[in-house]
Amino acid sequence: MALTPATSRRGRSSPEETLPSSAPDRSPPHSVEAEEHVIACCLLDGNDTIARCLEARISAESFYYPANRLLFEITIELYQKGSPVTLEVLAEELKTRRQLDAVGGFPYLMQVTGKIPTTAHAGYFIDKVREKHLLRELIKAATGAVENCYSFTGGLEEFVDKVEQDLFKVTQDRVSDSAKEIKDAIKDANAVIAKMLLKKGELTGVSSGFKDLDAMTFGFQKQEMIIVAARPSMGKTSFALNIAESAALPKPGREAVPTLVFSLEMSSSQLALRMLTSRSRVNLKLLRDGLIGRDSQQINDLGKAAEEFKKAPVFIDDSSNLTxxxxxxxxxxxxxxxxxxxxxVDYLQLVSGSDPRSPREQQVAEVSRGLKAMAKELDLPVIVLSQLNRASEKENRTPRLSDLRESGSIEQDADVVLMLSRPKDADEKFQVAANAADLIVAKQRNGPVGDLKLTFLQEITRFENFTP
Known part of the structure; x- marks a missing residue:
């Protein structure tokens, strides 16, 4: 008989089903709707939803109904083999294994995939499947503990320890395995040391494209959160885009670094235009004013830069109001x-906390912690742009760490803090980036701090290595 939810519910009555209607429902916690929705999402958008399931530690055992358990098990096997995860491939795999009838045949597959038109609510249903599975496992462990209490024969300390172990086996899947023996960390540290010895002063992280900055940081390292702070119109976005360009379109001999840009202030087309004109060294104002001919060298340079960026591993997300x-x-x-x-990330103060009713300082602290956690989770450097308050302007001084706007937690969470500032001898008439800029390395956990100089080419919004 097929292992579908319908047939499992229509099967022989269980003792619970013979109880009066007033009796409490004692069937194990489950949700056939949530299970079917998760499988439907997997078949609609395999890679994304399955990755989220694995991240949430969803396995075949998380499904209550045997049919759904089998479908998810085969889906995961297809995903791990790199096969397409679609309804047609899943059906063919079931036929090959002679298990199609066991899940209710094509009618049940069509019933499942016809549940939803979009994967928008996949996260909710994944959490629901996980929740029901955890509850079932807790019931099993707790019931076993009750039975063992009735048959207890002595040795209370050992007995309590065994009960704790059984409960721990259930609850340990709620969190990731974060603690490692130090020998594993020592291996990683030795690998870094070997890399340093082999490269003899060369970069060990992602190059910023600025030689003086790279000399101080040896590149941006994995798991680091790097804050780039400045007052408005000081060139934070231009500086960050120049770094992104250097990473994704490196000099010969270095590998391209896939780069994701979250732009909460500017649209993707605006960013692309700035990156194009910056790389091709074309004056954006002249381009807007129509003073560049269609057959000019500048247009050829723009076309060449466009072809380079088309092949570059750069992703731009310009969603606004992101939490x-x-x-x-x-x-x-x-x-x-x-x-x-x-x-x-451009820029930190535009990212929202999970609770908009919280005080703004708490929200910024949550965002700062979340960005640092993202750097550690994905094992890569995260460059975060941030605003400075007005104190340095009012007092006509060099910015310092305490000027980071809205939260001291930014200063605490950051591994590296870079501050862009106008040179002291710059014209104070307009609060915009001057032809040169001071780059202050105000904090660096694993290296020196100090001041650097950069050249800023205003007409193409580009920072370059300082030239006197």
């Missing part, structure tokens, strides 16, 4: 498709 949880979920999904090496 930190949404941002981390988006990054995770893109990472599952293309292993990223760098993330840029």
């Amino acid at each position: 930190i949880m949404e941002m981390r979920a988006k990054a995770r999904r893109i990472y599952a498709r293309k292993k990223l090496g760098l993330i840029v």
Whole structure:
């Protein structure tokens, strides 16, 4: 007989089903709707939903109904083999294994896949399947503990320890295995040391494209959160885009680093235009004013830069009003498709906390912690742009760490803090980036701090190595 939810409910009456209607429902916690929705989402968008299931530690055993358990098991096997995860492939695999009838045949597959038109609510149903499975496992462990209490024969300490172990086996899947023996960490540290010895002063992280900055940081390292702070119109976005360009379109001899840019302020087309004109060194104002001829060298340079960027591993997400949880979920999904090496967030104060009713300082602290957690989770550097308060302007001084706007937690969470500032001798008439800029390395956990100089080419919004 097929193992579908319908037939399992229509089968022989269980003792619970013979109880009066007033008796409490004692069937194990489950949700056939949630299970079918998760499988439907997997078949609609295999890679994304399955990656989320694995991240949530959903396995075939998480499904209550045997048919759904078998469908998910085969779906995971297809995913791990790299096969397409579609209704047609799943049906063919079931036929090959002679298990199609066991799940209710094509009618049940069509019933499942016809449940939903979109995967928008996949996260909710994944959590629901996980919740029901955890409850069933807790009932099993607790029931076993009750039975053992009745048959207890002595040795209370050992007995209580055994009960605790049984419950721990259930609850340990709620959290990831974060603690490792130090020998594993020592191996990683030795690998870094070997890399340093082999490269003899060369970069061990992602190059910023600025030689003086790379000399101080040895590149942006994995799991680091790098804050780039400045007052408005000081060139934060331009500086970050120049770094993204250097990573994704490196000099010969270095590998391209897949880069994701979260732009909460500018649209993707605006960012693309700035990156094009910056790389091709074309004056954007002249282009807007129509003062560049169609057959000019500048247009050829723009076309060449466009072809380079088309092949570059750069992703831009220009969603506005993102919460930190949404941002981390988006990054995770893109990472599952293309292993990223760098993330840029423009800018921190535009990212929302999970609870908009919380005080703004608490929200910024939550965002800061979330961005640092994203860097550690995805094992890559995250460059985060941030605003500075007005104190340095009012006092006419160099910015410092305490000027980071709205939360001291940014200063605590960051591994590296870079501050862009106008040179002291710059014209104070307009609060915009000057032809040169001071780059202050205000904090670096694993290296020196100090000041650097950069050249800023205003007409193409590009920072370059300083030239006197």
